Amino acid sequence: MPAKVAVIGSGISGIAAAHKLVENNCVVTIFDQGKNPGGRLGLRSLRNIPYVNRPVDVGAAYFTISDPIFESKVNNWTELGLVHEWTDTFHVFDDYEITTTTGPMRYATKNGLRSLAIHELSELTKKGVTVLQERKIEKVSVSTNNVKVDNEKFDAVVLAMPGIQAARIIENDELAYELNKQNWAAALSAWFVIDADCPKFDAMFVNNHEVVSLIVNDGKRRGDNAPVINVLTTHEYAQPRLENFTSYVTEVVDHALEIWNIKSEVVEKGITRWSIAQPSPSSRPEMPQHMAIVGDAYSEKPRIESAWLDGVAVLNQLGSLN
Numbered sequence: 001m002p003a004k005v006a007v008i009g010s011g012i013s014g015i016a017a018a019h020k021l022v023e024n025n026c027v028v029t030i031f032d033q034g035k036n037p038g039g040r041l042g043l044r045s046l047r048n049i050p051y052v053n054r055p056v057d058v059g060a061a062y063f064t065i066s067d068p069i070f071e072s073k074v075n076n077w078t079e080l081g082l083v084h085e086w087t088d089t090f091h092v093f094d095d096y097e098i099t100t101t102t103g104p105m106r107y108a109t110k111n112g113l114r115s116l117a118i119h120e121l122s123e124l125t126k127k128g129v130t131v132l133q134e135r136k137i138e139k140v141s142v143s144t145n146n147v148k149v150d151n152e153k154f155d156a157v158v159l160a161m162p163g164i165q166a167a168r169i170i171e172n173d174e175l176a177y178e179l180n181k182q183n184w185a186a187a188l189s190a191w192f193v194i195d196a197d198c199p200k201f202d203a204m205f206v207n208n209h210e211v212v213s214l215i216v217n218d219g220k221r222r223g224d225n226a227p228v229i230n231v232l233t234t235h236e237y238a239q240p241r242l243e244n245f246t247s248y249v250t251e252v253v254d255h256a257l258e259i260w261n262i263k264s265e266v267v268e269k270g271i272t273r274w275s276i277a278q279p280s281p282s283s284r285p286e287m288p289q290h291m292a293i294v295g296d297a298y299s300e301k302p303r304i305e306s307a308w309l310d311g312v313a314v315l316n317q318l319g320s321l322n
Contacts, residue, residue, distance in 0.1 A: 002027045003155040003321050006147070008137050008169075011039020012304055013294040014160025015120045016311025018129055021158070024321060028129045030121070031149070033136035038117035039161075040277065041304075044191060046228070048268045051193060055112035056228055058189040058272050061203070061216050062086060062106040063113070063304035069312060070305045074107060082119060083107050086221055087202040093215075093259050094207040101205070108221045113304075141171040142288045156318050159293040160311065162276050163285075166293060178285035182297055185235035187277040188245055190252040191218070191228065196264035198225040204259070211237045211255045227264075231256040238273070245273040278302065292317035 003026045007014045010032035021028050036043070042059025046052060065071045077083040086108040092099045109115055121131050140157055141148045147157045159166040163179035170176050198219040206212040213234045219226040231252055241248050249271035257266070279297035287293060292314050299306030315321060 004153075005029075005156045005158065005321070006031060006149045006152075006154045007158045007160055008032070008140070008149070008166075009039060009160030010034070010037035010117065010121060010131065010133065011041070011160060011295075012117065012307040013296065013311035014039075014158065015117060015124070016308045017158045017160055017292075017294050017314040018124050018311075019120070020312050020314050021321075022124065022127050022129060024315060026156075026321065028124070029154075030124070030129060030131045031135045031137055032131075032133050035134055036114065037121055037131075037133060038114040040274065041113040041117055042189065042272065042274070043112040043114040044270060044272065046193065046268060048193070051226055051228065051268075054224075054226065054228070055114075055222075056191045056218050056230060057108075057112050057216075057221070058191055058230060059274065059277075060113055060304055061214060061230070061232070062108050062221065064104040064106060065305060066104070067305060067309055070308050073308065077116060077119075080119070081110075082116060083109050084223060089202065091201050091204040092207065093204050093209070098204075106203075108223075110222060110224075137169055139171055140169050140291075142291055147290050156290045156292070156321060158314055158318075159291070160295065162279065162295065163282065163293065163297060164276065172288065175285060175288070179293075182282045183280040184276045185278040185280075186238040186242060187213070187235065187274045188233040188238045188241065188248060188252060188271055189274060190231045190233075190249055190256070190269065190271040192231075192253045192256075192266050192269035194227045194229070194262060194264040195267050196227055196262070198227050199229065199260055199262065201260065206259060209234070209255070209259075211252060212259060215256050215260060229256060229260075235277075238277075242273050242275050245271060287317060289320060290318070
C-alpha cells in the first residue's frame with residue numbers, strides 16, 4: 001500500500017516536499033490554515049482605477065538562483081511564462097548617500113510570487129494530491145507506527161512551517177521546546193501608488209535607517225512600469241507595532257517618499273504585517289520517526305531557493321518511506 005503522508009503548510013517548502021513524496025509513490029494531503037497558498041509569498045490587489053486588481057508582492061520580494069536543482073525548476077517556470085529576469089543591480093541608501101551594488105540576477109513574476117504556489121498546487125492536484133486550504137490543524141501526535149493529524153491517521157507528516165508555529169501543534173514538549181528556540185524577524189510591508197511616472201530605481205537596500213530596510217519598484221519588478229512601490233520595514237520598527245500596524249501606513253510610506261525624493265501625490269496605499277517574516281539560520285532538531293520538518297530556516301542563507309531545496313530533501317528525514 002502507498003504511504004499516506006500529510007504535509008502541513010502550502011508554502012514553497014511544503015510544495016517541494018509534496019512533489020518529492022508523490023515521486024516516491026506516496027498519497028499526499030496538504031493542509032494549510034490560510035485562505036491562500038504560498039506562505040510568505042504575500043500578495044495584495046490594488047483597488048483603484050486604472051490598477052484595479054493589479055497584484056503587488058508584499059512578502060518575499062524576489063528570488064535568486066545558486067543551485068542546479070532549483071535552477072531546473074526556475075527554467076521550467078520561465079518556459080511557462082511564469083517568471084522573468086528582473087535585475088542584478090540594486091541601489092543602496094546609507095546615511096543619505098546613494099550608491100549601487102551588483103549581485104546575482106533577481107527573478108520576479110508578472111502575477112506575483114504567490115502565482116508560483118498556485119501553479120504548483122494545480123500540478124500536484126493533477127497528480128492526485130488533496131489540497132485543503134483554510135484547514136487549521138490543532139494537534140499532531142506520533143506513535144510507534146503512525147502519526148495523527150488531529151484525529152486522522154497518516155504514515156508520516158511533514159511540518160512545512162516555521163518551527164515556532166509547529167511547536168504549537170506538536171504533542172511533544174521536548175521537541176516543542178527545541179522548535180521554540182528559532183528566531184524570526186518581523187516586518188511591516190506597505191505599498192502605495194503615486195500620481196506620476198514609474199520611479200527610476202528598480203529597488204533600494206536601505207541601511208542604518210530607523211524604519212525602512214528595502215524599497216522595491218513594483219512596476220519594474222512586475223514589468224508593467226506601473227507607479228507602484230513596496231516598502232519593507234526593519235524588525236526593530238515592526239516588532240512593537242504589530243498589534244496596531246494599520247496605524248503606521250502613512251509613516252512608513254512617508255519615509256519611502258523621502259528616501260526616493262518623490263514629490264507626487266499618493267493615490268492609494270496599504271500595509272500588512274509579518275510577525276514571522278525572516279528566520280535566522282537554525283539547527284534542525286532531531287525529529288521523531290514518521291515526522292519531518294522543512295523550511296528555509298534550516299539553511300545558512302534562508303530564502304525562497306533554500307525553502308524549495310529543503311522540501312526536495314524531505315525523504316532524508318523520512319527513511320521509513322524510502
